[in-house]
Amino acid sequence: xxxxxxxxxxxxxxxxxxxxxxxxxxxxxxxxxxAARSAMDGHKRRPSPVIDRFDGMVxxxxxxxxxxxxxxxx
Numbered sequence: 001x002x003x004x005x006x007x008x009x010x011x012x013x014x015x016x017x018x019x020x021x022x023x024x025x026x027x028x029x030x031x032x033x034x035a036a037r038s039a040m041d042g043h044k045r046r047p048s049p050v051i052d053r054f055d056g057m058v059x060x061x062x063x064x065x066x067x068x069x070x071x072x073x074x
Contacts, residue, residue, distance in 0.1 A: 024053035031059055046071065
């Protein structure tokens with residue numbers, strides 16, 4: 001049997017807090033983050049950059065082997 005992580009019914013989508021406006025009027029406003037997947041040295045890695053919406057510069061980043069809450073919270 002094929003593996004599936006889905007169990008039960010999907011919940012409602014969360015509110016769109018930034019309303020698809022990814023630019024801030026001043027520095028240090030809410031910083032979005034996202035986890036991607038890439039391969040490094042034959043292993044899967046997930047970089048999670050934190051970006052300042054004012055100028056688009058990376059404020060911080062974290063690298064993990066798995067996408068978990070600790071990576072996003074850190």
